[in-house]
Amino acid sequence: xxxxxxxxxxxxxxxxxxxxxxxxxxxxxxxxxxxxxxxxxxxxxxxxxxxxxxxxxxxxxxxxxxxxxxxxxxxxxxxxxxxxxxxxxxxxxxxxxxxxxxxxxxxxxxxxxxxxxxxxxxxxxxxxxxxxxxxxxxxxxxxxxxxxxxxxxxxxxxxxxxxxxxxxxxxxxxxxxxxxxxxxxxxxxxxxxxxxxxxxxxxxxxxxxx
Amino acid sequence: xxxxxxxxxxxxxxxxxxxxxxxxxxxxxxxxxxxxxxxxxxxxxxxxxxxxxxxxxxxxxxxxxxxxxxxxxxxxxxxxxxxxxxxxxxxxxxxxxxxxxxxxxxxxxxxxxxxxxxxxxxxxxxxxxxxxxxxxxxxxxxxxxxxxxxxxxxxxxxxxxxxxxxxxxxxxxxxxxxxxxxxxxxxxxxxxxxxxxxxxxxxxxxxxxxxx
Numbered sequence: 338x339x340x341x342x343x344x345x346x347x348x349x350x351x352x353x354x355x356x357x358x359x360x361x362x363x364x365x366x367x368x369x370x371x372x373x374x375x376x377x378x379x380x381x382x383x384x385x386x387x388x389x390x391x392x393x394x395x396x397x398x399x400x401x402x403x404x405x406x407x408x409x410x411x412x413x414x415x416x417x418x419x420x421x422x423x424x425x426x427x428x429x430x431x432x433x434x435x436x437x438x439x440x441x442x443x444x445x446x447x448x449x450x451x452x453x454x455x456x457x458x459x460x461x462x463x464x465x466x467x468x469x470x471x472x473x474x475x476x477x478x479x480x481x482x483x484x485x486x487x488x489x490x491x492x493x494x495x496x497x498x499x500x501x502x503x504x505x506x507x508x509x510x511x512x513x514x515x516x517x518x519x520x521x522x523x524x525x526x527x528x529x530x531x532x533x534x535x536x537x538x539x540x541x542x543x544x545x546x547x
Numbered sequence: 548x549x550x551x552x553x554x555x556x557x558x559x560x561x562x563x564x565x566x567x568x569x570x571x572x573x574x575x576x577x578x579x580x581x582x583x584x585x586x587x588x589x590x591x592x593x594x595x596x597x598x599x600x601x602x603x604x605x606x607x608x609x610x611x612x613x614x615x616x617x618x619x620x621x622x623x624x625x626x627x628x629x630x631x632x633x634x635x636x637x638x639x640x641x642x643x644x645x646x647x648x649x650x651x652x653x654x655x656x657x658x659x660x661x662x663x664x665x666x667x668x669x670x671x672x673x674x675x676x677x678x679x680x681x682x683x684x685x686x687x688x689x690x691x692x693x694x695x696x697x698x699x700x701x702x703x704x705x706x707x708x709x710x711x712x713x714x715x716x717x718x719x720x721x722x723x724x725x726x727x728x729x730x731x732x733x734x735x736x737x738x739x740x741x742x743x744x745x746x747x748x749x750x751x752x753x754x755x756x757x758x759x
Contacts, residue, residue: 359621388624469610530600
């Protein structure tokens with residue numbers, strides 16, 4: 338069924354159509370929330386709230402508008418709201434409780450911060466998932482140093498792959514402001530990564546030849 | 548160099564752009580193309596990390612989820628919507644609009660009006676607290692109200708005005724009288740209060756010559 342038709346029927350209260358719409362959009366909404374709040378369980382709760390809110394306000398959506406941008410704005414706002422409520426806790430913990438990679442981690446099979454040489458050639462799906470979790474953890478720790486707007490702009494454009502204009506529409510600001518947020522975010526992240534995770538900043542031997 | 552999901556041609560096309568990408572010197576379409584490629588191609592991403600370590604985070608775009616992690620999301624959403632479909636919940640939702648803050652904006656003036664209205668209705672001295680009663684049947688009556696049948700007070704002359712009965716005097720007490728007493732230059736009024744057989748005279752002297 339066409340997306341506009343699903344939106345129209347959802348606006349009329351058709352829960353079957355809305356369920357289909359949720360199925361189509363849930364993954365992107367979940368990932369936006371996850372990259373902002375930094376926790377998969379919380380992100381799933383946020384995603385549920387996003388769709389409940391969406392059902393409540395979907396009749397306000399103007400036909401011809403960018404539905405995805407509208408939905409992503411709801412997701413970003415709810416995630417930021419959650420982050421704002423959790424902020425005292427997060428600031429107290431994430432900055433201090435940075436888990437530095439250790440030999441014990443490597444021995445236990447947990448991927449440490451440093452990528453291992455030649456690992457990609459032998460990496461199993463489990464290794465890949467663990468590595469992804471490690472990268473997510475590094476991002477969660479470092480992104481707590483960004484302002485909310487920098488974090489949101491970075492997540493939406495750099496990680497989620499939205500265009501600058503889409504991000505500007507979601508954040509209700511100019512494209513130049515978005516570029517500026519991302520530039521500043523990248524500078525902060527680069528400095529902190531070089532300081533805390535230098536192993537991620539070295540070129541890995543053999544990558545050129547692969 | 549090739550990643551899992553990209554071809555060698557993609558890598559060769561993107562490779563010359565990586566330095567410019569790190570310097571932020573590409574236009575929007577080229578920048579987006581490089582970003583999408585870095586998200587998909589691990590080899591290029593790791594090469595780019597030497598220039599810009601934040602390229603690591605392009606990996607997050609392709610993070611695999613645990614099996615079935617989001618399977619029940621749509622069902623849970625539907626269940627929660629259906630559980631909130633009662634009339635009261637819908638009213639609250641509509642009032643809340645964009646969340647609890649909006650609800651507060653709606654409720655605050657309503658509660659203020661209710662509070663003020665309640666205070667206005669129940670404050671002491673309002674006639675509707677006692678109920679309206681006919682004159683002479685008890686209740687609260689203004690001490691300046693003219694009782695039915697009594698002569699209208701004459702403002703012009705020096706006739707003795709007669710004050711009406713006060714509300715607290717009751718049937719056992721005679722109405723107080725005020726009368727002008729003959730005097731030379733000043734005017735003297737006598738105000739007599741009778742209560743329980745005793746008479747208490749009170750005199751008011753009005754003399755224009757007295758300068759206080």
